[in-house]
Amino acid sequence: MFxxxxxxxxxxxxxxxIQAGTGDNLQQEDIxxxxxxxxxxxxxxxENIDIDGELDMECLDGGMVLSKEYFTPKTALESCYYEAFSQNHNEGDVVILIEESS
Structure with a gap:
């Protein structure tokens, strides 16, 4: 699980x-x-990444992506990349720094 x-x-x-949802934001109509x-x-x-807890994390943009299947690390990245940049995921454009799965 991602x-x-x-x-x-x-x-x-x-x-x-990208963070996996906890289920709290799925509304009845979504289900x-x-x-x-x-x-x-x-x-x-x-310059907006807070590495020492002293700065407020100021994001440029953000959102939520819904799926009819459970996300894998790959599908989460592809879907969120598309939402964030309005273009299909380009594997050569992405350097994955940290990935947590259970």
Whole structure:
């Protein structure tokens, strides 16, 4: 099961953070439409990453992606990349820095 990832997007010069949903944001109408999973995503400039707990994490953009299948690390990245940048996932554009799965 997918938990979270942090990737560097070379063409945009931003970090893409993806976190698995906990289920709290799936509404009854989403479930009725067949959605079973979701991911939350955020993009950050390098200077906005808080490494010591002293800065507020200021994201550039963020959102949620719903899915009718459970996300794998690959499908989460592909879906969130598309939502964040309005273009299909380009494997050569992404450097995965951290990936957590259980």
């Amino acid at each position: 938990n979270a990832s942090l990737s560097w997007i070379k063409s945009k010069q931003v970090f893409l953070k 009725q439409k067949g959605f079973v999973d979701y991911c939350l995503w955020s993009t950050f400039k390098p």
